[in-house]
Amino acid sequence: MSELTLTVMRLGFLAVLWLFVIVAVQVIRSDLFGTRVTQRGSSRRGGAGGAPQQGGRQAAPPQQRQRRGAPTKLVVSEGILTGTTVALAGQTITLGRAHDSTIVLDDDYASSRHARIYPDRDGQWIVEDLGSTNGTYLDRTRLTTPTPIPPGAPIRIGKTVIELRK
Amino acid sequence: MSVVTNTTTIGAIELPSRRNTELLLLAFAVVIPIFAYANVGLAIHNELPPGMFAYGAGFAVLAGIAHFVVRRYAKYADPLLLPLATLLNGLGVVLIWRLDQSERLQNLAKRSFGAFSPSAPNQMLYTALAIALFAAVLLILKDHRVLQRFTYISMAGALVLLILPVVPGLGADVFGAKIWISVGGFSIQPGEFAKIVIAIFFAGYLMVKRDALALASRRFMGLYLPRGRDLGPILMIWAMSLLVLVFENDLGTSLLFFGMFVIMLYVATERTSWIVIGLLMSVGGAVVVASFASHVQARVNAWLDPFGCYTTSGACEQVGQSIMSFGSGGVLGAGWGQGNSDLIGFAANSDFIFSTVGEELGLSGVMAFLLIYGLIIERGVRTALAARDPFGKLFAIGLSGAFALQIFVVAGGVMGLIPLTGMTMPFLASGGSSVLANWILIAVLIRISDTARRPAPAPAPSPDSEMTQVVRPS
Numbered sequence: 001m002s003e004l005t006l007t008v009m010r011l012g013f014l015a016v017l018w019l020f021v022i023v024a025v026q027v028i029r030s031d032l033f034g035t036r037v038t039q040r041g042s043s044r045r046g047g048a049g050g051a052p053q054q055g056g057r058q059a060a061p062p063q064q065r066q067r068r069g070a071p072t073k074l075v076v077s078e079g080i081l082t083g084t085t086v087a088l089a090g091q092t093i094t095l096g097r098a099h100d101s102t103i104v105l106d107d108d109y110a111s112s113r114h115a116r117i118y119p120d121r122d123g124q125w126i127v128e129d130l131g132s133t134n135g136t137y138l139d140r141t142r143l144t145t146p147t148p149i150p151p152g153a154p155i156r157i158g159k160t161v162i163e164l165r166k
Numbered sequence: 167m168s169v170v171t172n173t174t175t176i177g178a179i180e181l182p183s184r185r186n187t188e189l190l191l192l193a194f195a196v197v198i199p200i201f202a203y204a205n206v207g208l209a210i211h212n213e214l215p216p217g218m219f220a221y222g223a224g225f226a227v228l229a230g231i232a233h234f235v236v237r238r239y240a241k242y243a244d245p246l247l248l249p250l251a252t253l254l255n256g257l258g259v260v261l262i263w264r265l266d267q268s269e270r271l272q273n274l275a276k277r278s279f280g281a282f283s284p285s286a287p288n289q290m291l292y293t294a295l296a297i298a299l300f301a302a303v304l305l306i307l308k309d310h311r312v313l314q315r316f317t318y319i320s321m322a323g324a325l326v327l328l329i330l331p332v333v334p335g336l337g338a339d340v341f342g343a344k345i346w347i348s349v350g351g352f353s354i355q356p357g358e359f360a361k362i363v364i365a366i367f368f369a370g371y372l373m374v375k376r377d378a379l380a381l382a383s384r385r386f387m388g389l390y391l392p393r394g395r396d397l398g399p400i401l402m403i404w405a406m407s408l409l410v411l412v413f414e415n416d417l418g419t420s421l422l423f424f425g426m427f428v429i430m431l432y433v434a435t436e437r438t439s440w441i442v443i444g445l446l447m448s449v450g451g452a453v454v455v456a457s458f459a460s461h462v463q464a465r466v467n468a469w470l471d472p473f474g475c476y477t478t479s480g481a482c483e484q485v486g487q488s489i490m491s492f493g494s495g496g497v498l499g500a501g502w503g504q505g506n507s508d509l510i511g512f513a514a515n516s517d518f519i520f521s522t523v524g525e526e527l528g529l530s531g532v533m534a535f536l537l538i539y540g541l542i543i544e545r546g547v548r549t550a551l552a553a554r555d556p557f558g559k560l561f562a563i564g565l566s567g568a569f570a571l572q573i574f575v576v577a578g579g580v581m582g583l584i585p586l587t588g589m590t591m592p593f594l595a596s597g598g599s600s601v602l603a604n605w606i607l608i609a610v611l612i613r614i615s616d617t618a619r620r621p622a623p624a625p626a627p628s629p630d631s632e633m634t635q636v637v638r639p640s
Contacts, residue, residue, distance in 0.1 A: 014530050
């Protein structure tokens with residue numbers, strides 16, 4: 001085999017290997033757990049005509065059925081799970097110590113099925129205490145009935161604080 | 167703005183599952199090793215290697231099966247883990263096949279053992295087995311939280327796996343390190359599997375004891391010092407890893423377990439003091455053991471003066487040879503099949519396989535490999551961050567931490583950064599246990615990331631809405 005062919009193959013292989021690495025890093029870049037959805041929501045508010053932004057790599061954004069300004073994610077802002085985010089996709093989110101909860105709270109002050117957060121038919125997010133021992137607090141008040149969540153209000157369960165954010 | 171008012175479509179909005187991205191990368195990851203295989207054949211034999219398309223097709227089928235299982239049973243899993251592992255495994259087989267072609271190694275094997283048997287077919291076989299095991303783990307393990315129930319059983323299991331190699335009659339002493347057991351003609355390295363089992367124990371245990379370890383402490387010189395009785399578990403793991411070191415002569419396994427425990431302890435408690443304590447303990451232990459275990463001493467000497475070994479007859483030239491092969495690779499490498507890393511001779515295709523990468527692909531190839539490993543670790547840590555349950559978080563961080571430590575220890579060892587420890591480069595090195603265990607590890611990470619990224623389960627039908635539906639006239 002000629003020297004030239006081997007040199008070309010050698011450099012070609014390195015190029016292909018690095019191309020793979022770069023493509024993999026690109027995948028990570030566009031894989032940031034739904035933040036892209038948030039950006040679309042905010043950019044759409046400025047634009048007119050409701051023309052969706054291009055970039056079809058992601059699934060259809062949930063803008064069709066979401067109210068404007070509705071929160072798109074749930075963020076744990078205090079406690080052991082700080083930094084955890086869960087995308088709000090129109091489904092009930094359960095919180096508690098039970099292993100099958102959406103967010104498993106490892107907290108002595110949490111009950112096994114402590115609270116749930118769900119959207120009502122208008123898309124407004126509601127928090128409901130499920131008969132917990134130590135209670136669920138919205139701002140400073142202990143919940144007794146299912147209550148709509150104002151944007152940015154902290155929900156406290158034991159040592160954990162969660163918020164809904166856009 | 168008219169689209170916003172459409173409220174009738176009620177259906178789960180799915181997060182992108184990214185399976186197609188995975189498939190694309192996987193196709194890429196299958197083509198690269200085939201390219202490498204062709205390249206080795208052309209460089210060594212001046213012709214395309216035999217059965218290139220058959221092997222390539224076989225490899226593609228294996229990758230396809232793995233992808234199908236992930237698509238079917240772990241739909242929301244991370245899209246990168248599977249392609250990265252596939253690429254490394256494929257390139258590993260090519261590296262082993264390339265070393266099988268070396269006449270030097272063939273002659274060496276004939277002189278030492280009387281016959282030469284190629285390792286690449288075995289590695290292919292184990293890869294196929296490993297993919298089957300990967301699929302089985304994803305099929306059986308529907309939810310990683312089930313493993314939490316086996317916290318203490320897995321501790322016992324891990325201890326048994328670690329002790330097995332020293333059991334007389336079962337353990338096999340291979341070149342000084344007792345890390346093998348031979349069962350019915352197969353030799354198995356139980357330490358590779360113990361790595362995963364013990365991560366279950368650490369995660370389950372630390373989840374429960376975290377508060378005691380994190381909160382009950384005194385502040386001293388800017389460090390939170392734990393209470394004496396809370397030091398118990400770390401002392402026990404430390405003693406155990408030292409026992410492994412002394413009785414099995416296995417620096418790598420011992421370092422891996424202790425390091426993994428310290429990493430998980432730090433993540434669970436957020437206390438820097440544990441890292442300081444852990445480092446002090448491992449340095450202290452290593453110094454004490456090195457002062458009387460000759461096996462460890464020889465490794466340290468070879469590390470301090472790799473080229474001095476050529477003048478003494480310590481049979482420790484490997485590190486020097488390895489460093490030279492990295493050096494002669496330069497930036498762009500000698501090219502597949504054109505290096506002389508087979509001069510390392512013994513263990514060229516297992517412990518020292520990374521030297522072949524260094525010589526034939528050069529610095530740029532080594533960097534690409536390390537980045538690929540780094541990406542696997544990054545995806546593991548990302549999975550841990552995204553997991554919504556503390557057990558899953560700790561488990562994922564433990565597995566990726568162990569993986570990272572292993573890479574560091576092996577790559578550092580062959581490059582002369584730290585003393586050589588005799589562990590295997592995950593996915594690259596020849597050896598069935600390593601391939602099987604690492605594919606299980608990837609399967610578990612994929613399962614945890616699937617749970618972490620899966621959108622919240624469908625809402626339970628609430629009584630209010632049902633009542634509304636009954637009342638509404640149709």
